Each structure stands twice: as structure tokens, then as C-alpha cells.
Amino acid sequence: MIELAGAVVASTRRSFRVLETSHPPAYYLPPEDVLADLVPAGGGSVCEWKGEASYFDVVAGGVVAPRAAWAYPDPSEAFRLIAGHVAFYPASMGQCTVDGEVVRPQPGGFYGGWITDDIVGPFKGVPGSWGW
Numbered sequence: 001m002i003e004l005a006g007a008v009v010a011s012t013r014r015s016f017r018v019l020e021t022s023h024p025p026a027y028y029l030p031p032e033d034v035l036a037d038l039v040p041a042g043g044g045s046v047c048e049w050k051g052e053a054s055y056f057d058v059v060a061g062g063v064v065a066p067r068a069a070w071a072y073p074d075p076s077e078a079f080r081l082i083a084g085h086v087a088f089y090p091a092s093m094g095q096c097t098v099d100g101e102v103v104r105p106q107p108g109g110f111y112g113g114w115i116t117d118d119i120v121g122p123f124k125g126v127p128g129s130w131g132w
Contacts, residue, residue, distance in 0.1 A: 026114065039059060
């Protein structure tokens, strides 16, 4: 479950857990399980594996979390299953949980990994980790 300002942003049992080298997982939720408003937030980025990402401001509980979510509208063939699904930066939300456990955000401001007790680093995002 994902919350912002006391409002439920999303809740699902149908997410995709995506793992990448040196990262905790990111969860991609089906858009129909997202309850908050997602407002296109200009700009984008390119992942060498997934393709071009689009970003969204998340609006819930009377609060706007800028560029707090992203999606791959047309990902590479290997990631076709996450097309249109939405991922959230846990650091930008009030609280994110996985099976009731509160998530800790991946360090740094660029990556959106979700850290739980069973996820062990080191992870990219901490100072000095950009190049490995």
C-alpha cells in the first residue's frame, strides 16, 4: 500500500517486482489500482534496459508530490509486462508497505528502490556509488 498525506495512493496484490543490478526492487502497479491523481510532469529519462520513462506528479490528501511516480508507456520487449504500470518513489510518499512491512527508500534522489528487511545491499545511490 502507498499513502500520501493520510490518503491511500495505491493498493494492490498485482504488482510486478523488478530487480536490477545493485538496486533494491521497484514495484510497478497496474494503473487501475492507483487511486491518486497522476499528472504528467514533463521531462523523462531513458533506462538502457527498459526504455523511455515518463514522470508524474502524485496528487492525494490535498498534497502534490512532484515527479514522485514514473511509468514506461512503451518499454523494451523484455519488459513488455510493465507497459503502463506505475512505480513510485517511496521517499516522496508518506508511507509505502510491502505485505505490511514499512519500506525504506533507496538512498539518493535518483533511484526508486524499495528496501525491506529481507533486501540486503550495498545499493547504488549512496555517495561514491554512481560509477559501479
